[in-house]
Amino acid sequence: GAVVSQHPSWVICKSGTSVKIECRSLDFQATTMFWYRQFPKQSLMLMATSNEGSKATYEQGVEKDKFLINHASLTLSTLTVTSAHPEDSSFYICSAKKGGNYGYTFGSGTRLTVV
Amino acid sequence: AQRVTQPEKLLSVFKGAPVELKCNYSYSGSPELFWYVQYSRQRLQLLLRHISRESIKGFTADLNKGETSFHLKKPFAQEEDSAMYYCALQTGANNLFFGTGTRLTVIP
Numbered sequence: 001g002a003v004v005s006q007h008p009s010w011v012i013c014k015s016g017t018s019v020k021i022e023c024r025s026l027d028f029q030a031t032t033m034f035w036y037r038q039f040p041k042q043s044l045m046l047m048a049t050s051n052e053g054s055k056a057t058y059e060q061g062v063e064k065d066k067f068l069i070n071h072a073s074l075t076l077s078t079l080t081v082t083s084a085h086p087e088d089s090s091f092y093i094c095s096a097k098k099g100g101n102y103g104y105t106f107g108s109g110t111r112l113t114v115v
Numbered sequence: 116a117q118r119v120t121q122p123e124k125l126l127s128v129f130k131g132a133p134v135e136l137k138c139n140y141s142y143s144g145s146p147e148l149f150w151y152v153q154y155s156r157q158r159l160q161l162l163l164r165h166i167s168r169e170s171i172k173g174f175t176a177d178l179n180k181g182e183t184s185f186h187l188k189k190p191f192a193q194e195e196d197s198a199m200y201y202c203a204l205q206t207g208a209n210n211l212f213f214g215t216g217t218r219l220t221v222i223p
Binding site: 032034036041042043044045046049093095097103104105106107108109 | 119124149151157158159160161164201209210211212213214215216
């Protein structure tokens with residue numbers, strides 16, 4: 001199979017603090033992982049493409065200094081929301097593509113609430 | 116720029132009735148299109164992709180380049196089909212862009 005594990009499932013943090021979200025491919029290696037953000041009742045928006053061993057590629061309008069992405073190994077990508085503010089509260093989802101006929105596999109998402 | 120449009124946010128059908136979830140896209144390159152489904156309290160998962168031309172759980176979708184559409188269809192809806200459905204477009208950069216989703220409710 002192709003399983004992607006995302007942790008934590010939910011997190012509440014104080015305004016001004018940083019939060020790290022992990023995305024792991026459990027049974028395959030992923031040179032590329034993707035990070036999405038979903039606002040209530042809106043679509044999944046691609047934030048950035050995480051590339052193993054190199055810098056992430058950010059979509060237009062996404063602050064790279066605020067949303068730090070690290071893809072240090074073939075099975076782990078992390079998204080750190082730095083100096084979080086209430087407007088960063090959202091649902092964050094990662095995905096990876098195993099290749100072949102598997103298509104994209106998604107993590108279960110992380111609900112971030114900044115208070 | 117690429118865009119995926121799902122005009123219906125909500126769709127309700129009776130069990131056994133046909134269902135069609137609409138998806139239109141805009142992309143200058145050669146599109147690769149997908150349908151993803153998210154059941155209640157579960158993660159997003161792939162339902163089908165246009166290049167495989169397969170039928171999953173009775174659903175089919177045909178890519179119509181002339182109308183730039185990729186509508187999802189099923190002849191007889193089942194209660195377990197109730198879920199959130201997302202149409203997605205993959206660009207040459209391997210990025211996935213999603214529509215806003217359609218919540219399908221199948222009424223018993």
